[in-house]
Amino acid sequence: MFLQVLGHVLITSDLWQAALQFAALLLLPALGGVISERSGVVNIAMEGMMLIGAYAGVMVAVATHNILLGVLGAMIAGGLLALVHAIVSINFMANQTVSGIAINIAALGLTNFLLPIQTNGQGITALDSSLRLPQAALGPLAHIPFIGPVLFQQNILFYVVVLIVILLHFLLFRTNIGLRIRAVGEHPQAADTAGVNVRLVRYLCVVSSGLLSGLAGAFLSLGIAGIFNQDMTAGQGYIALAAMIFGKYTPFGAAGACIVFGLGEALSPRLQDTGISANLLSTLPYLLTLVALVGLVGRTMAPAADGVPYEPAAE
Amino acid sequence: MQESTVVTQRPASSSLYAVEMREIYKAWPGVVASDHVNLRVRKxxxxxxxxxxxxxxxxxxNILYGLVTPDSGEVLINDRVVHIAGPRDAIRLxxxxxxxxxxxxxxxxxxxxxxxxxxxxxxxxxxxxxxxxxxxxxxxxxxxxxxxxxxxxxxxxxxxxxxxxxxxxxxxxxxxxxxxxxxxxxxxxxxxxxxxxxxxxxxxxxxxxxxxxxxxxxxxxxxxxxxxxxxxxxxxxxxxxxxxxxxxxxxxGRDVLLRVEKEPARPGAVVVQVKNLQAQSDRDLAVLHGINFEVHAGEILGIAGVEGNGQTELVEVLAGMRKATGGQITLTEVKDGVAGPAKDITNIGASNARIAGVAHIPEDRRESGLVITESIVDNSILGRHHWREFSRNSIILRLKQIASWANKLITEFDVRTPSAVAAMRTLSGGNQQKLIIARELGSNPIFLIAAQPTRGVDIGAIEFIHRQLIAQRDAGKAVLLISAELDEIRSLSDRIAVMYEGQIVDIVSPEATEEELGCLMTGSSIVNEV
Known part of the structure; x- marks a missing residue:
């Protein structure tokens, strides 16, 4: 019975479309994590940056009646929160994991606190379609059977994410800037003595992770949901974190991991006819995360100086 | 003499000194690292x-390279006063x-x-x-x-x-x-x-x-x-x-004895026997590929080799800190020239190895020899805290006995410190090392492992440490010396085992020339070409 339903569900384009959409959503903060950790700053605050981005995106879009400004607002909000993380961990050399947790809790508290104040206790009602990120079908490509709906009838941000993955891979592994980022994450002292500005590189990378996570927040609130709810990220920033590790700190690796997790998320609502508890099924992506981390990945090699604050005149 | 050299070497129009550092002063909290130092380097x-x-x-x-900012003084490069704020400036100059x-x-x-x-x-x-x-x-x-x-x-x-x-x-x-x-x-x-x-x-x-x-x-x-x-x-x-x-x-600042003075060794029975010993690195790769050697009572066996050829792992296995994946280590106590029964000490763990009579001067004293933030007293019983004289039933410390033990070590081994309760990190490297050696020798071991015993230690302390190792040998202990300093190995050892890629390639006499040892250290056997 279960396997029959599963087999049937697995060949529907509807499932794969949803899976890839989830994957794209997860991938943005995962890429944020990749760029931050490649530069040597542990960042587990994508959850909080995403949430604040989702919130800011909706508030700005509603206030200005402009979807683009909404997206921009989301990115800036995420970037500002990341800047806090950067200052705390780069300048003050605080524990980066603790800083990340603090930011996640602060973001949750802040959005819960601001939402009723800014909406006079009403909360946000569903957004008007003009304020939502549209679905975009890519011309004739969209009509290819199965592949069309899966790949070419997606939200507009989906295509942006695909572009960002490729660009980030190119940036990290094919450019001089990428060489410097990797050097700083592996051996900051070596980079410093070679004339690379370690702090600047780390600042830029951490803030970029905030921009990407904020964009993911906009994708979630302005794109997929069309609304802002309290704690609407619900741990997806953490799944993105797992995807980053699962993907061995590479953009394409993270993309692969996000597709696996996206499939898990897309599957759980579609298997409810099988008689298995919906609550149990909704834990599927998280279980998958654990399995992936323990079984498939084992010890991944993080950048050597990941999480280690850099003190120039040590000794 | 110096004056005339200066004149003759002056090139026609360019500057005489590539680097000139004048009156460089830099103090860290508690230390003056550079006290009005002058340095002139000719082109x-x-x-x-x-x-x-x-x-x-x-x-x-580090001041010259811009990694450290001096409190005062000036730097000249090619006769021009420069300000070096970081490596980027240094590179530009x-x-x-x-x-x-x-x-x-x-x-x-x-x-x-x-x-x-x-x-x-x-x-x-x-x-x-x-x-x-x-x-x-x-x-x-x-x-x-x-x-x-x-x-x-x-x-x-x-x-x-x-x-x-x-x-x-x-x-x-x-x-x-x-x-x-x-x-x-x-x-x-x-x-x-x-x-x-x-x-x-x-x-x-x-x-x-x-x-x-x-x-x-x-x-x-x-x-x-x-x-x-x-x-x-x-x-x-x-x-x-x-x-x-x-x-x-x-x-x-005084005359130093550069050569180690020692009597010829009088080796006795075999104390340590290592047979076909194998082990893996932290990355789970095989690093020891069947090590064989023995150390006799009353001799120093030196292990020479370029660092990273398995010496670290060998020491850890012998000291019980790393698991052997194959082979055997046995320890025999020799009393008054009579060998007792051989004890298998393979994989018995660091604590049991100590009980069996192994003393270990680790290569990295901050990493595994000391708890650097704690006092000399506490550090003096590390690894021996459960001994009867230091604790009741291995639970409650006997603080008085421990304090007098620490003071005894300090006096006997000339550890320079303001007090026995001073934190370990306030001592110089040489004095830290002396305390470790005092502690390890204080347990009257059968087998002493000395890994890089003089690393980061000043010349005066080196002299002292070398004398201690010789004294242990003369007292009939088996001593294993691992050092990256070839001079140290050659002057102290009675036999030299050369290690290369996880194997002992040869065991030679200390009269072997530096070239011969060098050949062995790079894996080639001794050739008599030159």
């Missing part, structure tokens, strides 16, 4: 900067530095390491691999430093890595090359190669500052010597007019 010479650990050599060079611990990034290629921070095409450009490789090839041909630019640095030997470091400086157009203890990790042959390269670089107009504490090398390769002691410049010497004794006296 086109190899200038040695010598001194004991903590004499202020590294501080001075033509200063290059090869640090004691290489500043290389293992998972990147040779070319990526060399061009980093100065990549062809500028910052906003793709990484131009071909151009980088071509530029490196041109450099390596010009200076006779062959290297494959596409290899990952982690695949290179230490000597090759150093070559990459030198190329890195040359790529940046450095004219003043600072080499911080460059020979510490090299084999004798690699050291000779390095010296040839340095002489060649000077011929091509470069200036070299060579930081070291190995006096033989100073005499072999440098032109002028500046000696630092406790943050002060205590003298400038001209290499060809001086000798080891004079330099050592300037470094330490």
């Amino acid at each position: 086109g010479e190899i200038h040695a900067l010598v001194g004991e650990n903590g004499a202020g050599k590294s501080t001075l060079m 033509g200063i290059g530095m090869v640090h004691q611990h290489f500043m290389l990034i293992p998972p990147l290629t040779v070319a990526e390491n060399i061009v980093l921070g100065n990549e062809p095409g500028g910052l906003v450009s793709g990484y131009q691999r071909r151009r980088a490789n071509e530029e490196i090839k041109a450099l390596s041909e010009r200076y006779g430093l062959p290297i494959d630019p596409n290899v990952l640095v982690e695949k290179l030997s230490v000597g090759q890595q150093q070559r990459v470091e030198i190329l890195k400086m040359l790529y940046r157009g450095a004219d003043i090359l600072v080499m911080d203890e460059p020979t510490g990790v090299l084999t004798p042959q690699e050291t000779d190669d390095l010296f040839a390269v340095l002489r060649d670089l000077v011929k091509q107009g470069k200036t070299v500052i060579f930081i070291t504490h190995k006096l033989r090398e100073v005499l072999a390769v440098t032109d002028t010597i500046t000696v630092l002691r406790r943050g002060k410049n205590v003298g400038e010497l001209i290499t060809r007019e001086t000798n080891q004794r004079e330099i050592a006296r300037a470094m330490v």
Whole structure:
């Protein structure tokens, strides 16, 4: 019975479309994590940056009646929160994991606190379609059977994410800037003595992770949901974190991991006819995360100086 | 004499000194690292900067390279006063530095390491691999430093890595090359190669500052010597007019016994027998491929080898800190010349190994020898805290007994400290090491493992430590000495086992020449060609 339903569900384009959409959503903060950790700053605050981005995106879009400004607002909000993380961990050399947790809790508290104040206790009602990120079908490509709906009838941000993955891979592994980022994450002292500005590189990378996570927040609130709810990220920033590790700190690796997790998320609502508890099924992506981390990945090699604050005149 | 040299060497129109540091003062909380130091390095010479650990050599060079900001004093490069705020400024002024611990990034290629921070095409450009490789090839041909630019640095030997470091400086157009203890990790042959390269670089107009504490090398390769002691410049010497004794006296401030005096060994029965010992590294790769040796009562067996050939792992296995994956270690107590029953101590753990009579002076005293933030008293019973004289039922410490034990160690081993409750980290490296040795010998072991016992220790303390090791030998203990310093191995050992890639390639007498040992250390057997 279960396997029959599963087999049937697995060949529907509807499932794969949803899976890839989830994957794209997860991938943005995962890429944020990749760029931050490649530069040597542990960042587990994508959850909080995403949430604040989702919130800011909706508030700005509603206030200005402009979807683009909404997206921009989301990115800036995420970037500002990341800047806090950067200052705390780069300048003050605080524990980066603790800083990340603090930011996640602060973001949750802040959005819960601001939402009723800014909406006079009403909360946000569903957004008007003009304020939502549209679905975009890519011309004739969209009509290819199965592949069309899966790949070419997606939200507009989906295509942006695909572009960002490729660009980030190119940036990290094919450019001089990428060489410097990797050097700083592996051996900051070596980079410093070679004339690379370690702090600047780390600042830029951490803030970029905030921009990407904020964009993911906009994708979630302005794109997929069309609304802002309290704690609407619900741990997806953490799944993105797992995807980053699962993907061995590479953009394409993270993309692969996000597709696996996206499939898990897309599957759980579609298997409810099988008689298995919906609550149990909704834990599927998280279980998958654990399995992936323990079984498939084992010890991944993080950048050597990941999480280690850099003190120039040590000794 | 010095005056006339100065006059004759002055080039027609350019400046005389490549580097001049005037009245450099730098204090850290509690220490004056550089006390109004003057340093003058002539253009086109190899200038040695010598001194004991903590004499202020590294501080001075870090100031020159912009890694440390001096409290006062000025730096002149080619007679111009300059302000060096960071490595970027230093590089711009033509200063290059090869640090004691290489500043290389293992998972990147040779070319990526060399061009980093100065990549062809500028910052906003793709990484131009071909151009980088071509530029490196041109450099390596010009200076006779062959290297494959596409290899990952982690695949290179230490000597090759150093070559990459030198190329890195040359790529940046450095004219003043600072080499911080460059020979510490090299084999004798690699050291000779390095010296040839340095002489060649000077011929091509470069200036070299060579930081070291190995006096033989100073005499072999440098032109002028500046000696630092406790943050002060205590003298400038001209290499060809001086000798080891004079330099050592300037470094330490008194006459030093450079040679170890010892009676011939009177080895007894076998105390330690190691058979076909195998073990894995932290990365689960096999590092010990069947080690065999024995150590007799009353002898020092030295283990020579380039670092990273399994010595660290061997010591850890013997001390019970790492699991052997195969083979056997047995320990036999010899009392009054009579051997007792052999005890199997393979994989019994560090605590049981100590109980069985193994004492261990670890190679990294901060990592595994001491708890650096705690007091001397606490550190004096590390690993022995459960002994009956130090605790009741291994639970409640007997503080009075422990304190008197610590004070006894301090007096007997001349550990210089304001008090027994001072934190370990407030002591100098030499005194920290003395306490470890005091503690390890205080347990009256059967078998003493001394790994890099004089690393980072000043000459005076080295003398003391060497005497202690000899005394242990003469008291009939089995001593295993592991050291990266070939001189130390040769002067102390009664037999020398050479380790290469996880195996003992040969066991030779201490009369073996440095060249012979060097050959063995690089895996080739002794050839009688030269």
